[in-house]
Amino acid sequence: MSTRRISIDPVTRLEGHGKIDIFLTDEGDVAEAFLQIPELRGFERFCVGRPAEDMPNLTSRICGVCPEAHHLASAKALDALFHVDPPPTAKKLRELFYCIFYATDHTTHFYALGGPDFVVGPDAPKEERNILGVIKKVGMEIAGRVLKMRAEGHHLIEMIGGRKVHPNWALPGGVSRGLTEEQRQEIEARGREAVEFARFSMQLFNQIVLGNREYVNLVTSDAYTHRTYNMGMVDVRNRVNFYDGTIRIVGPDGREYARYPAKDYADHVAEHVEPWSYLKFPYLKKIGWKGFVDGEESGVYKATPLSRLNAADGMATPLAQEEYERMYDALGGKPVHYTLATHWARLIEMLYAAERWVELATDPEITGPDYRVLPTQTPDEGVGCVEAPRGTLTHHYWTDARGILTRMNLVVGTTNNYAPISLSIKKAAQNLIRRGTVVTEALLNRVEMAFRAYDPCFGCATHYLPGQMPLTVIIRAADGTVLQRVGRAGPPAT
Amino acid sequence: MSAQGKLAIYWAASCGGCEISILTLNEKILDVAAAFDIVFCPCLMDTKVRDIEALPDGTIDVCLFNGAIRTSEQEYMAKLLRQKSKVLVAFGSCAHEGCIPGLANLTNRQEVFETVYCDSVSTDNRGRVIPLPETRVNGFHLTLPVFYDTVRTLGQTVAVDYYLPGCPPEAPRIWDAVVAILENKLPPPGSVIGAQTTVCDECPRTRNEKKIRSFKRTWQIIPDADTCLLEQGLVCSGPATRAGCEARCPQVHSPCIGCYGPNAGVEDFGARLMSALASVIDANEPEEIERIIQEGIPDPVGTFYRFSLPHSLLRRAARVPDAERHELPLPKPAQ
Numbered sequence: 058m059s060t061r062r063i064s065i066d067p068v069t070r071l072e073g074h075g076k077i078d079i080f081l082t083d084e085g086d087v088a089e090a091f092l093q094i095p096e097l098r099g100f101e102r103f104c105v106g107r108p109a110e111d112m113p114n115l116t117s118r119i120c121g122v123c124p125e126a127h128h129l130a131s132a133k134a135l136d137a138l139f140h141v142d143p144p145p146t147a148k149k150l151r152e153l154f155y156c157i158f159y160a161t162d163h164t165t166h167f168y169a170l171g172g173p174d175f176v177v178g179p180d181a182p183k184e185e186r187n188i189l190g191v192i193k194k195v196g197m198e199i200a201g202r203v204l205k206m207r208a209e210g211h212h213l214i215e216m217i218g219g220r221k222v223h224p225n226w227a228l229p230g231g232v233s234r235g236l237t238e239e240q241r242q243e244i245e246a247r248g249r250e251a252v253e254f255a256r257f258s259m260q261l262f263n264q265i266v267l268g269n270r271e272y273v274n275l276v277t278s279d280a281y282t283h284r285t286y287n288m289g290m291v292d293v294r295n296r297v298n299f300y301d302g303t304i305r306i307v308g309p310d311g312r313e314y315a316r317y318p319a320k321d322y323a324d325h326v327a328e329h330v331e332p333w334s335y336l337k338f339p340y341l342k343k344i345g346w347k348g349f350v351d352g353e354e355s356g357v358y359k360a361t362p363l364s365r366l367n368a369a370d371g372m373a374t375p376l377a378q379e380e381y382e383r384m385y386d387a388l389g390g391k392p393v394h395y396t397l398a399t400h401w402a403r404l405i406e407m408l409y410a411a412e413r414w415v416e417l418a419t420d421p422e423i424t425g426p427d428y429r430v431l432p433t434q435t436p437d438e439g440v441g442c443v444e445a446p447r448g449t450l451t452h453h454y455w456t457d458a459r460g461i462l463t464r465m466n467l468v469v470g471t472t473n474n475y476a477p478i479s480l481s482i483k484k485a486a487q488n489l490i491r492r493g494t495v496v497t498e499a500l501l502n503r504v505e506m507a508f509r510a511y512d513p514c515f516g517c518a519t520h521y522l523p524g525q526m527p528l529t530v531i532i533r534a535a536d537g538t539v540l541q542r543v544g545r546a547g548p549p550a551t
Numbered sequence: 552m553s554a555q556g557k558l559a560i561y562w563a564a565s566c567g568g569c570e571i572s573i574l575t576l577n578e579k580i581l582d583v584a585a586a587f588d589i590v591f592c593p594c595l596m597d598t599k600v601r602d603i604e605a606l607p608d609g610t611i612d613v614c615l616f617n618g619a620i621r622t623s624e625q626e627y628m629a630k631l632l633r634q635k636s637k638v639l640v641a642f643g644s645c646a647h648e649g650c651i652p653g654l655a656n657l658t659n660r661q662e663v664f665e666t667v668y669c670d671s672v673s674t675d676n677r678g679r680v681i682p683l684p685e686t687r688v689n690g691f692h693l694t695l696p697v698f699y700d701t702v703r704t705l706g707q708t709v710a711v712d713y714y715l716p717g718c719p720p721e722a723p724r725i726w727d728a729v730v731a732i733l734e735n736k737l738p739p740p741g742s743v744i745g746a747q748t749t750v751c752d753e754c755p756r757t758r759n760e761k762k763i764r765s766f767k768r769t770w771q772i773i774p775d776a777d778t779c780l781l782e783q784g785l786v787c788s789g790p791a792t793r794a795g796c797e798a799r800c801p802q803v804h805s806p807c808i809g810c811y812g813p814n815a816g817v818e819d820f821g822a823r824l825m826s827a828l829a830s831v832i833d834a835n836e837p838e839e840i841e842r843i844i845q846e847g848i849p850d851p852v853g854t855f856y857r858f859s860l861p862h863s864l865l866r867r868a869a870r871v872p873d874a875e876r877h878e879l880p881l882p883k884p885a886q
Contacts, residue, residue: 080691135770228770330674333688
């Protein structure tokens, strides 16, 4: 077979590593596209033999972008493992900590990672498609607000959890330290500013993206649309919750397909292995792995900010609920399958996280002295689950009676989305690379945009890890001969 | 160095936390951006490896390299960036000592693959498919980097000029290093850029005479807020660990886990910590001492070498044939 290959490697601005290979037919149409994750670290193996209480600290090293998510999923798994129910103050403290992290992390994504595509523009030169380009476009004052928001978020994360990156705070039965009234006041004040910042960011999105017909057409174009199942954690009233609740899955038509406690994940989710990637592909077990296809008959599901909104009936805070309704009104009702609308959903979540932050910071119990109970029962097995910003995160541990790990299983945030990300890349490529189309840098960037919307974090997914080549298009004949090379820097074919 | 030195920031087997820590320089990140021409940082910028391959050797003034070396691709990138950089800094615990992912040296590739791809409760893989360096899918040829049996540090892979410890390095220490680079006040090559004291020296907790009759695991006691955690029986790595973090973990009542690596002059972190703990055990009979250690420290290797196994004198659980390790040729010099 005479095929030609386009490589995008590394896929920059994703937090972790990845490589995209697109193969073309003789006619110059897309034959196949592969997103390969070229690394693995093997936490599930080397954590065996380690003490259970080390898990919140060891597993946070799965991902330095969302260590808070691993830290808390792990602590919840330890609660279950040791059969201990943390006191209300402990649960509220963990959720408060998590909401602060969420608001901070979503800020990073919108302004530094996903934002450049929209704010600077998908066809802007590569030298400008980064956070410095965003700063240039929106001005130093706004840039200052972004930096302040991030700085304060990390400051509070450190104040509560001990460190800005890789906290050392959550334990089975609660947390290692509570809050003083003075700290609470600072957290509340920063939370009120975070609500304002999130509203401001929504406004900016409205202006720059929704105010631009070209961008709106891009968001709603078929190239960025996939009808799949959606997964997210909900509270008893089916509203989005990041820290605790029940897992709900809705079908491509938006109807509830499954609702289950997180501990039953293995009845609902299975993982498929391909020999060309170090990362596995989760799918809905009862439907089965039908390959890289979307639709009702395929077990492929998404677990993203947009998925969480699709899987829920609403948001638990007033301003976020207003924005939730506005988004679905604008995009024609639920569910929304436009991948790029994930950026919009992420901002709604940022607003919810900030509002919930204030609610918890003003809760009378938050400074309570009972932030920890000691476990008294023999540890055996436990599952812990949170919504990581990049998808539902599940930790599952087994130990001996001394609390030493005998087995571990993880289904990590980004991993959930590996199959849909692969679908999105292929489809974007098919729509953007057609017979006669000159492969330009911006075109390839739009393929990258297809998955950047997922905010994939392959450091995380590769607790599974990746590598580096240029954004160069290598067009090859079947025997490997380079027919043509189109690159950003335009180095000669070798 | 020229007014605008060229800076590269790269990650190998790592979690991304080092990049996030750089971002926590906050407004100082703008000073870094002004002081350096950032030529390569895949996490934040669209530059590709081929651009780096095309540079003349030694073009990059400073490369901050985080992450350990676990795959053939990471080894290639370590060699490439070594060749293109005047100063190569092993940035963070993974590049410095192997860090948490280095605990994989207690196992091997086969066991990792079997656990992850075959035996996981959520994996359906009856055909026991595992990732391969080369695959053909419907006629398309795909390759993956070779996954090595052993995690290596950057210094075990290429010559390293400086080490910046921490998981991740704390922002004030990153800034200290940036200032040292800009003002050309770096210590002798091969040095760790950091303090010469221990976490205990930075810790605000009160220390009395330590007499430990038993070690406690963190879930077994609620320690008091002001007394040395080791005195209360918790295994705190403070005595062996280099200062630099301002004793952050003990300040939230959690023992130091040793992420800043061994203090100056200490070759092997675990040996240093073991001797520190041995000196506080209040027992004389060897059987009694053994009992105290076995009960309170059920996983000695994971406790004493939590961050430093690849870098330690142990390096890995057992010698295994390393035949799969493909020695990659050095990158070709740019034309």
